[in-house]
Amino acid sequence: MSPVPPIPPLAGRYVLADQVGAGGMGSVWRAWDLRQERFVAVKVLGQHDASLLLRFVREQSVRVRHPHVIAPHGWAADDDLVVLAMDLVRGGSLQSLLETHGPLPADFVAVVLDQLLQALAAVHAAGVVHRDVKPANLLLDATGSARPHVRLGDFGVAALAEDVRLTRTPGAVGTDGYMAPEQAAGEPPDPGQDLYAAGVVALQLLSGRPPTRSGQPPTPPPGRLVPLLDALTAHDPRRRPASAAAALGLLRRAGVPSGAPWRDGPRPPVVVDRLGPPPWPAPPGARPVSTLSRDHPPGRAHRWALGLAGAGCLGGAGGLAVAGVRLLAG
Structure with a gap:
């Protein structure tokens, strides 16, 4: 029974x-x-x-x-x-994958960043700013050693981009280290703040080190993603890509085609069923x-x-x- x-x-x-x-x-x-x-x-x-x-x-x-x-x-x-x-979603989060594997292969990170930027393009097109993009909020399907499949979740502090004038609150909203400087200063929500966080996440995946609470992103190892990550994590929001779609364009120019497989590393990260x-x-x-x-x-x-x-x-x-x-x- x-x-x-x-x-x-x-x-x-x-x-x-x-x-x-x-x-x-x-x-x-x-x-x-x-x-x-x-x-x-x-x-x-x-x-x-x-x-x-x-x-x-x-x-x-x-x-x-x-x-x-x-x-x-x-x-x-x-x-x-x-x-x-x-x-x-059964594969845990990118945070749990980092804790298991440490720094992740560059091609793996490129696929994750590609999928995250696609997610942000859809979220921003719906008029929403997530405001809390971080490894713990990026969930993984249990794909084993196959290509990763990332899903952006936890919209508990999300805001409507069109209601900027309605969303001024005392203090910053987000997680220390992943907030863009203007977000940490309490500025109104803007899609560029999610792009900054996406860059910090990619830097963390490459280096295996979290950002400092003061907002200094980890230093990445050399590679083709560095120019894009420098642009995403620029302290001046005017130097960041204008949108998630523009960031995807820069990713394509860096040699990461849509749906690209990853190939780095002798042993792939394994996304197990954690449930x-x-x-x-x-x-x-x-x-x-x-x-x-x-x-x-x-x-x-x-x-x-x-x-x-x-x-x-x-x-x-x-x-x-x-x-x-x-x-x-x-």
């Missing part, structure tokens, strides 16, 4: 199987989606105030569909529990009872209640609250 799932379905849809991670917003679980009949990743919001709830609102609003982006495809609420659902089998098989014949998702959103009163909660918490920074209400009402 199969083990019994630990708790009833959340909102009649998501059956939590096992915890696979944790972060600032709460815990991440592998869960069985009764509607789609497959395992997904579910982020369960921890004890939350209005500010954390607004971050959740911001993240669930990002609906970018791209092979190298992992964005929420549904959300649910059940009493005081609020969850985000997204694709389950293993779930603790119980898929529930047979299970069907959803009720759901809250993009197809079946909550009522207007509930949406505005969430938005006003953000407004009450942010006080003088009313722009972010207005943005949160906009995202909910859309």
Whole structure:
């Protein structure tokens, strides 16, 4: 007999199987989606105030569909529990790969950077600035020793680029070392800040060393990517590529074609399945009872209640609250 799932379905849809991670917003679980009949990743919001709830609102609003982006495809609420659902990515993160392998081969890094810039081009085209590009937020499919497949995730601090005037908040938003100088100084979000972080990530993958908290990127070994990485990590934003598409053009001119395989190194980095089998098989014949998702959103009163909660918490920074209400009402 199969083990019994630990708790009833959340909102009649998501059956939590096992915890696979944790972060600032709460815990991440592998869960069985009764509607789609497959395992997904579910982020369960921890004890939350209005500010954390607004971050959740911001993240669930990002609906970018791209092979190298992992964005929420549904959300649910059940009493005081609020969850985000997204694709389950089994190979860990670039951070975990670095911890296992150390510095990565230059051709491997070129493929990763190519995919990351493609992801950022799609995110920026949707009017979103990620603001927290770093190895821990770049997830990997379990491809073994084959070509890597990277997916950009965690949009909890993302911002709408068109709402620059609404997103001024005291202090910097992002992770020390990966923030562009103007971002660390508290300037409004701009796509160029994500490009800076992408350059820092590539430098870290090549060198095996993280950036310093003061914002000094690692020094890369010599190679064809150095001119592009110097441009991406320029302290003056006017010296960076004008867009992710422009950065991809520079990558092509450096001799990295789209979809290029990597060949460096006697032994390739191996992206293993870090999750293993779930603790119980898929529930047979299970069907959803009720759901809250993009197809079946909550009522207007509930949406505005969430938005006003953000407004009450942010006080003088009313722009972010207005943005949160906009995202909910859309």
